[in-house]
Each structure stands twice: as C-alpha cells, then as structure tokens.
Amino acid sequence: MMTSVDADLIRVLADPLRLRIVTLLAHETLCTTHLVEETGAKQTNLSNHLRVLREAGVVDTEPCGRFTYYKLRPEVLEAVAGSFSGLAATARASQAADAKRSCP
Numbered sequence: 001m002m003t004s005v006d007a008d009l010i011r012v013l014a015d016p017l018r019l020r021i022v023t024l025l026a027h028e029t030l031c032t033t034h035l036v037e038e039t040g041a042k043q044t045n046l047s048n049h050l051r052v053l054r055e056a057g058v059v060d061t062e063p064c065g066r067f068t069y070y071k072l073r074p075e076v077l078e079a080v081a082g083s084f085s086g087l088a089a090t091a092r093a094s095q096a097a098d099a100k101r102s103c104p
Contacts, residue, residue, distance in 0.1 A: 006083045009076070012056040017041055018049050025059060025072040032068060 013019055017039060024030060024038055035046055050070060053059045058076050062069040 006080055009056055009058070009080055012052055012058065013080075015049065015052075017045070018053055021046075021049060021053065021070075022058060022072060022077075025070055026074075029062065029069050029071040031064070031070070035070070 013022060020039055021035060024035065030038070032043065032046060032050070035041075035050070036043055039046065041049075050059065053070075054061060056076075058073060059070045060073055062071060
C-alpha cells in the first residue's frame, strides 16, 4: 500500500531535473560542479534541487575539501519500488480473480 511518505517522494522525483540528478548519481558520486556540467543547470537552481533531494533522504552528502559530493541512497528508491511492486501484485491477483465491484 502506498503511504504519504511514498507520495511525497514520488513528488520529489517527479521533477525532471531532480530525476536527472538521481539518474546521474546512480552511476557515480558527483560534486555540484560535475552536476552543473552534466545538467547545464545554474548553480543556485541545482543547489536548491539538491537540498530538496537531501531533505527527502534521497541523497547523502560527503564533504571533500572545499567540495561537497552527493551520493544516491538506493534503499530509498528500493522502498518506493517495493510499494509499486506490491500494487502490481495486488492488481494481478484481483484481475486473475476477476474482482469487479458491481455498479449501483
């Protein structure tokens, strides 16, 4: 069953730039400079999106000298994926049982 936490996370990930950031971080840990280069976003815009991802628990930060590196927390995405898998399994079971509510 989907929870409000899942719904909040889906809203966070629904933004195209945040989804792009998450996709990039799935491949490697990157600093803000790398993310600006990869996305073409302005530094301030990117920083705001990274803050949202950090507050949602999607990414962790790792200081390295004067840079901050960001890395994806895969367990957060796995939890949401698990919720969707559960919904899919429920749908399969109800369709197999031909579960249909009759109209009044």
